[in-house]
Amino acid sequence: MVRTTIACSHCRKLKIKCVHEGSPPCQNCKKKDRTRSGECLLTGPELKRKRVPDTPSGDIDQTRRNIRSTLADTPSTQSSELQVSVNGNPNGGFAVDSSTIIAALKTFSSKFPEFRFVHLPTLSKFIHSIEENGRIKFLQRTCSESSSIHMLCASIVALCLPITHELSHASPPEAFASFARGCVSIASPPDLSTVQALLALSMYEWGTGNGYRAWMYSGTATRMMQSLRVMVQVTSLAAVDKEIHNRTLWACFIMDRLVHCGKTQPFALSAYSMDTHWPTSEDDFAFGESSGHAALTNEERGPLENMEGDMNHYYGILVRGFDIWARILSWVVSGGRRLPGMSLPENHPWVAGSRWKLLYDELMAWRDRQEKRLRYPEASVEGNSALGTAERFAYLNLIYYVSLLFLGREYLRFIPTPDSEPNGPVDPPLLPLPAPPGWWQDRADEIFTSAAHIASLLRKLEEANEPLYTPFPGFCAFSAATMNLYVSSFPKMNLDRHHILMYGVNKNIEFLHKFKDMWAMGKGWWVTIGHCKQLYNSARQDHSQFRGRTREDYSALEYSIHDIRGQPPTIGDCMSPEISVEDIEITSTTNNETAAALSLQELSGFDNTQQTSVTLDDAAANRDWNQTWPLWGEQDFIPFAIEGVPFDYNMSLGDL
Structure with missing residues (x-):
């Protein structure tokens, strides 16, 4: 050979x-x-292609353009960055109606509750002060002369364009994002608008699949904000300006936890190092009034007893919730129950003081301190929609349910038999002591109820005309879909307690189908969902081919299920071109509880009547599931992945 x-x-x-x-x-x-x-x-080797000229290490975008133009087998579509419309402006820029900017700010305030630092009355007044004939000009050649407010507006519009039909007449999102990137300067003295723009850019890059950029922009914003805090402490500001600074710092805190992605590196900001107070009430912020809060004491930073649990103090609740969620994700992704010592009796999840129990109890305490009107399904989406608080209401509940899902799933059997019932882990490391009666059944109920509530909550938001197609809800929808598909294949893992109908499963998948068309991060989740469906169906139909396999055989697949960044998996030997992102389709099933589960063909695009070369069972039996996905976290630290080109998860194989 x-x-x-x-x-x-x-x-x-x-x-x-x-x-x-x-x-x-x-x-x-x-x-x-x-x-x-x-x-x-x-066939023999292809003719040697034109050598890519050396490019300065800092000019990553130029390198990508060179690669696309010289190494592609066939002419490929240029990136959106090269398709920016200049609207006939000879200066290489564009102009936007100030009303469009204001509309984007309102969308930003409602659809991105993570960033509650925009004071609309103040910012709107400032925008009108810099407009020319009702328009705001964004000129690349004068970017260095533009105020940081231009950078902020461009970042916010770029972030809101993918989810706002009313802004569809504006330039492409990448036009605004490119302008904002060009304005970034770490050498200039920091200012608040630049920090806020970097946070919006970080969210945009996260949504478009550029995880490394998102992490770097978030980190830059945090460092700038820490410098600004020193200046704020020695200057006299109006109450509203102080609170804008305060909320921007907490927005850095949240974004740090979103783009941290459960990695082993420490958070950039800790609640115990925040030299500020919890966010003021929404009413006080809107009217520019001070709540008279002093800086946090050590006793106020960690415990939840001082948390006010009504919608008027929403942002303070959200900050604490994201902190809990990030620590849960970090524990799970760093090893969870497989960490050294976790199988010892004192670390069993039902034992007081164990890592799992401490996280679980903190999550429950956070939830218990919220008033009933903040809890879904006790409180309705429709009621909050009438008050204009639907998105904020949804975020609080998404954090709670996705946290429960991740905590419970850590001890869930990865591939059960059709007759399996919840009884804890079945592969090493095992737990030497039995759980209290009914403990595993209660955890299964929490997992699948949480998945059902996430899908239901997002569906009801759409029905109330308050859809939430932003990165964090997208990840929650993806996590719910994996568990909804799981329990539809193995209903006994929840003791046949049907918390979600197949109609609801289909709606969950339809949400992700729309999401992937708005954000590139969703395409990776879409492929993962297709492979999960393949695996679950195959195991349900013939479990004998999986006998003897352990959780370690699916470590790469499990990693992709945990990955909050949504970076698409690399197509490799075990993921054939026939299972590409573009081929995965769903059907518009509208039946109710009698609807059958989505078939593999419906979800992944396989049609066995046309492609008879590989059967489902053969594909699953021959697939090495541990090689289907690379460990994406490790790729973050590979500076040059292919022929010296910085790795870009948005680049298709054809582009490379």
């Missing part, structure tokens, strides 16, 4: 070794059952 430069087109396209004996089919095509005449064609 030899390895040569002679390769088949399939292996060449996927940039993998083509192993053969000098004649077709190669090993990869045999594995994929491409053995018929003409399906595996061995």
